[in-house]
Amino acid sequence: MPQQEYKLVGKSIPRVDSKAKVTGEAVFTADLELPRMLVAKILRSPYPHARILNIDVSKAKKLRGVHAVVTGKDTAGEKWGVFRYTRDQQLLCVDKVRYVGDEVAAVAAVDEDTALEALELITVEYEELPAVFDAWSAIAPGAALVHEDKPRNINVEVKIDVGDVDEAFARCHLVREDTFVAEEESYFMTEPYAVVANSHSDGSVEVWMPNASPHTKAKALSNALRIPLSQVNVRKITIGGAFGGRSDVFPAEFITCLLSLKTRRPVKLVYSREENTIATRKGHAMITTHKTGVDKEGRVLARESVAYLDGGAYSSTGPIATSVPFLCHEQAYNVPNVRFTGYRIYTNKPIGGMIRVHGRSFACGIDTQLDMIGKELGIDPVTMHLRNARKAGETTPTGSYVASCGMTECIEKTAAESNFLDKFNNPQPLRGIGMGVNSVQTGFPLGIRGGSQAFVKFHEDGGATVVSGVVDNGQGNDHMLVLIAAEELGLAPDDIRLISADTEVTPTDAGSYSMISTFGGGNAVKRAAEDAKAQIFEVASHMLEADPQDLVAANRKVFVRGAPDVGVSIAKIVRQALLMGRPIMGRGSFAPEVDQRREWITNPRGQLSQAFSFGATVTEVEVDPETGMVKALDVTCAQDCGFALNPMVVEGQFEGSVAFGGHGGMLSEEHRWHGGHCLNPTMLEYKIPVMKDMPRIKPIIVETIDPAGPYGAKEAGMSVAMSAAQAYCNAVGNALGIYFNHFPLTPERILDAIEKRKEGQGIRTAWEFQPARVIKTDDGT
Amino acid sequence: MRLPQFEYFAPVSLEDALKLKDQMRTSAWILAGGTDLVVNLKHRLLAPAALISIRNIRNLTGIDLTPDTLVIRAGTALAQVASHPAVKEHFPILVKAINSIGAMAIQHFRGTIGGNLCLTPRCLFYNQSLFWRKGKGSCHRTGAKDCLALKGSESCQSICSGDTVPVLLALSASVRLVGLGGSRVVPLTEFFSGLGESPYHILPEEILTEIRIPLPWAPISWSYQRLGMRSAVDFPLVNAAAVAVLDKGKVEHLRLVISAVGPAPVILREAEKEIKGAQPEPRMADRAAEIALRAAGGVVVENAIQSRDYRVKMAGVMARRAVKEALRL
Numbered sequence A: 001m002p003q004q005e006y007k008l009v010g011k012s013i014p015r016v017d018s019k020a021k022v023t024g025e026a027v028f029t030a031d032l033e034l035p036r037m038l039v040a041k042i043l044r045s046p047y048p049h050a051r052i053l054n055i056d057v058s059k060a061k062k063l064r065g066v067h068a069v070v071t072g073k074d075t076a077g078e079k080w081g082v083f084r085y086t087r088d089q090q091l092l093c094v095d096k097v098r099y100v101g102d103e104v105a106a107v108a109a110v111d112e113d114t115a116l117e118a119l120e121l122i123t124v125e126y127e128e129l130p131a132v133f134d135a136w137s138a139i140a141p142g143a144a145l146v147h148e149d150k151p152r153n154i155n156v157e158v159k160i161d162v163g164d165v166d167e168a169f170a171r172c173h174l175v176r177e178d179t180f181v182a183e184e185e186s187y188f189m190t191e192p193y194a195v196v197a198n199s200h201s202d203g204s205v206e207v208w209m210p211n212a213s214p215h216t217k218a219k220a221l222s223n224a225l226r227i228p229l230s231q232v233n234v235r236k237i238t239i240g241g242a243f244g245g246r247s248d249v250f251p252a253e254f255i256t257c258l259l260s261l262k263t264r265r266p267v268k269l270v271y272s273r274e275e276n277t278i279a280t281r282k283g284h285a286m287i288t289t290h291k292t293g294v295d296k297e298g299r300v301l302a303r304e305s306v307a308y309l310d311g312g313a314y315s316s317t318g319p320i321a322t323s324v325p326f327l328c329h330e331q332a333y334n335v336p337n338v339r340f341t342g343y344r345i346y347t348n349k350p351i352g353g354m355i356r357v358h359g360r361s362f363a364c365g366i367d368t369q370l371d372m373i374g375k376e377l378g379i380d381p382v383t384m385h386l387r388n389a390r391k392a393g394e395t396t397p398t399g400s401y402v403a404s405c406g407m408t409e410c411i412e413k414t415a416a417e418s419n420f421l422d423k424f425n426n427p428q429p430l431r432g433i434g435m436g437v438n439s440v441q442t443g444f445p446l447g448i449r450g451g452s453q454a455f456v457k458f459h460e461d462g463g464a465t466v467v468s469g470v471v472d473n474g475q476g477n478d479h480m481l482v483l484i485a486a487e488e489l490g491l492a493p494d495d496i497r498l499i500s501a502d503t504e505v506t507p508t509d510a511g512s513y514s515m516i517s518t519f520g521g522g523n524a525v526k527r528a529a530e531d532a533k534a535q536i537f538e539v540a541s542h543m544l545e546a547d548p549q550d551l552v553a554a555n556r557k558v559f560v561r562g563a564p565d566v567g568v569s570i571a572k573i574v575r576q577a578l579l580m581g582r583p584i585m586g587r588g589s590f591a592p593e594v595d596q597r598r599e600w601i602t603n604p605r606g607q608l609s610q611a612f613s614f615g616a617t618v619t620e621v622e623v624d625p626e627t628g629m630v631k632a633l634d635v636t637c638a639q640d641c642g643f644a645l646n647p648m649v650v651e652g653q654f655e656g657s658v659a660f661g662g663h664g665g666m667l668s669e670e671h672r673w674h675g676g677h678c679l680n681p682t683m684l685e686y687k688i689p690v691m692k693d694m695p696r697i698k699p700i701i702v703e704t705i706d707p708a709g710p711y712g713a714k715e716a717g718m719s720v721a722m723s724a725a726q727a728y729c730n731a732v733g734n735a736l737g738i739y740f741n742h743f744p745l746t747p748e749r750i751l752d753a754i755e756k757r758k759e760g761q762g763i764r765t766a767w768e769f770q771p772a773r774v775i776k777t778d779d780g781t
Numbered sequence B: 001m002r003l004p005q006f007e008y009f010a011p012v013s014l015e016d017a018l019k020l021k022d023q024m025r026t027s028a029w030i031l032a033g034g035t036d037l038v039v040n041l042k043h044r045l046l047a048p049a050a051l052i053s054i055r056n057i058r059n060l061t062g063i064d065l066t067p068d069t070l071v072i073r074a075g076t077a078l079a080q081v082a083s084h085p086a087v088k089e090h091f092p093i094l095v096k097a098i099n100s101i102g103a104m105a106i107q108h109f110r111g112t113i114g115g116n117l118c119l120t121p122r123c124l125f126y127n128q129s130l131f132w133r134k135g136k137g138s139c140h141r142t143g144a145k146d147c148l149a150l151k152g153s154e155s156c157q158s159i160c161s162g163d164t165v166p167v168l169l170a171l172s173a174s175v176r177l178v179g180l181g182g183s184r185v186v187p188l189t190e191f192f193s194g195l196g197e198s199p200y201h202i203l204p205e206e207i208l209t210e211i212r213i214p215l216p217w218a219p220i221s222w223s224y225q226r227l228g229m230r231s232a233v234d235f236p237l238v239n240a241a242a243v244a245v246l247d248k249g250k251v252e253h254l255r256l257v258i259s260a261v262g263p264a265p266v267i268l269r270e271a272e273k274e275i276k277g278a279q280p281e282p283r284m285a286d287r288a289a290e291i292a293l294r295a296a297g298g299v300v301v302e303n304a305i306q307s308r309d310y311r312v313k314m315a316g317v318m319a320r321r322a323v324k325e326a327l328r329l
Ligand SMILES: Cc1cc2nc3c(=O)[nH]c(=O)nc-3n(C[C@H](O)[C@H](O)[C@H](O)COP(=O)(O)OP(=O)(O)OC[C@H]3O[C@@H](n4cnc5c(N)ncnc54)[C@H](O)[C@@H]3O)c2cc1C
Pocket: A684, B029, B030, B031, B032, B033, B034, B035, B036, B037, B038, B039, B054, B074, B075, B078, B100, B101, B102, B103, B106, B110, B111, B112, B113, B114, B115, B116, B117, B118, B119, B120, B161, B162, B163, B164, B206, B207, B208, B209, B233, B234, B235, B236
């Protein structure tokens, strides 16, 4: 169907969930109240690394109002890990604690004060152990081991080697190697983590919590609690943001369920802001060394990258987190010969997980280095990016075919709109302009949970209920599903009811991480709606005496194409269908065409994702050279999102991406540490940007109509988040004539770089860091 | 986060409040807007037996203009101070300082000027949850005899963070402290102890009732400089205030103060002396910067989210900018 015929998709309309959110009517986990509900609190390790010698809970148990106290002894000893080979996290510590915040014991009591008092009554004897707090000291021979069975504290090693890198370097006109360092960042989603669990006499348990995949949570809980999957029902609840930080399974839900099963009462656990920061997930600190070789025209012929990710105490999504920075890069740029070695390293710090900007040091390193090479060759950044940009019809080094790609258009449009070359070639003092480009996936091979299914059922009044496993954690997935169903069925969004993200009722879905919700879940709902529509047309064809092929559904009616005035209402058709004993029940499913043999470590090749989004961002800044403070003036961002189902929502995602990836991510957001203690776990000292400081943002939507996406849609916003980080970095560098290699660019770092800058120093990074190298372990591997 | 248990009093007269304070001394804390106190209570930094709210005490709010002094009662809301015609007319520098405090919600609904002056000094090792501090150990502020930020330090170097502090000091303000036994007026220059663990010279039975700012005898030229990572929410990373009287091409009067460096604001007397009586020239700003840098270097310790090094440098920059603007250089 040509685009202009769409009634709803492609138009800017308010989200279906906006009213409930602005009026405060939306119910979040912490708002839930159930009869006889108890309050849970967790006792956490005050030490970064210690052996647990003894835990005495007797006093706590005796406190009036305490209903249960649990420790590692009450667990079946199951360990959590995203992969079979990364199961390293006890859900309540048994033998050791590995970071400040590790879960040691938990209580359920009649109210919060009693629960807190009970925690005070638990005595734990620890034997403190030497600890490691950064990648370099963790891999040093003889360093304390976070997990005894992991020599040199190496958690994950990802190796990719495509083409003939060494031969290609030998042919290069110019080769340079630089090292880039980034500190940890956090999500600071509006809603701190919370869980409510309600066990029933039949042995089942209902659970509510912010999540990115109810089905994954249910499976993990079923394993850890050793109860059948059919007895774990993860329910739908409004979720206040995720940004990658809800993708994993945490001890919190396990502990809450355990307490509820023990007490046979509903139990609620609400995290403080500090707990949300230290005891869910955070970004990885990362050291990346890029060696890049180009021909005379600046085309990259070879690249070798080695990265160390400071993973914290446990694996979490380790293999994915270690790979994705590289994968985004191999999608964004055409690099024929490429070698990547990524290590995720255990340290005694909170656990690293997925975050919106995958690897600040990796991504910003690539684009900073391209700018440096461009400078050496006398080629401007726009040309450098265009010459190396990915194009449709190509295949990435690790074997993903790229069906649609608007990268060139994104670069050209942002450059033109921002007047890039003019500003770049006529610099004004302390003003800078920079460009970044990137790409993200829409989904990964996830085995049996990689696809999505949906149902559509009709009501007598012509309205419909859509059933889908897709979860909305703030980005607008509910709206997306309703919009697609309404478009297909010729209904208004108000006519659609949505049941989603409830494991008892809704079919499986890939989860709202990896940017697949629209591509996977949206397609499944579209197909279910198409199926229902075909059934409607079948019934209507008799009523209208027309061929089903000639029918159209719009404005709650079905009519013959070209004759909208003589239609019959969908309500009437639905009732007719019921009379005929052929109720309208649509079903649909979608499984992306990916290579299920692909594996993060053992087999990193094959189709990773069926579609990829591409984006470019240009940022303009002004720097105060005395204070190092940066004022962002204008940001122009473009992304190929395939097709904008709702431009208003897409633009909102772009703006959020600029704030998260660029403005906060590159100028101020980082954790600081003192030993294993996070110095800024709360919103006062962790500097997420405030509205007042945001620049003017010009969003540009680029549409390539992906052949497999619903209406051509892929993913909205993530390529902007990543490219914005790179653009901010290059803009600040451009303002000062400095190539930054330590992120984020806080005022103190900027000032330090200004002071260290020497005239005639050649083209070099602001700081010299020890390069990340392939690690040779004792056994010679 | 939960509040600890405490008794709560909300007397309607100053007399009653003073009686309570007299009985309970340090075990009772004054609650004004609570925007500082309540956060500290939640972090279990304080364990008062009682809070005495001054919200219901009528004559602790309001602003009076006498022939030579502007009197701001301690419980007056920040926004009320900033929008008062006499404040706007005589002390726009105070308006600027108030407008930079936290966010609109703090200025409009809760925060008071007395609370701003009596803010509990801040430290990255102190303004943390009970859980956080348990793992780190205690310091001068929390019952031990050492400092976590500077091992071996004799006293606490936590940070005096109020935005109005350097401004009121530069305006030569004084405060009225009232106890059951009587009242006294103390110049702000003598109000700060320089010890983070007991930052103010205020007796356990006293309440701060007024801030008194003398009206300028001649038109004043002023500057308030403050650096924050973000243009809202953040406490000042360093701030500086300069108030000058320029007459016949000369600097008749100058008061130059930097703050948010240590437990007390620092008056840069050496710079004032050099500048007073002379004609304004650009080198004065650089001298002020040098002096500020040296002064800050002596008090700043590694206890804020920004490094010591950066804070010291910024003290110089803020002082330079304050002098430049106030002397119209
Ligand atoms: C997110 C956030 C950001 C903030 N940002 C800033 C900022 O940028 N700049 C800034 O200066 N402040 C900031 N503040 C701190 C605070 O909000 C303000 O300083 C406010 O003015 C304090 O006034 P209050 O009336 O709320 O004080 P309260 O919390 O009521 O009291 C503060 C202290 O003063 C004592 N006190 C109050 N009144 C009296 C009195 N009359 N006599 C004796 N003792 C008294 C109290 O016992 C207490 O110890 C911020 C606070 C928050 C929560």
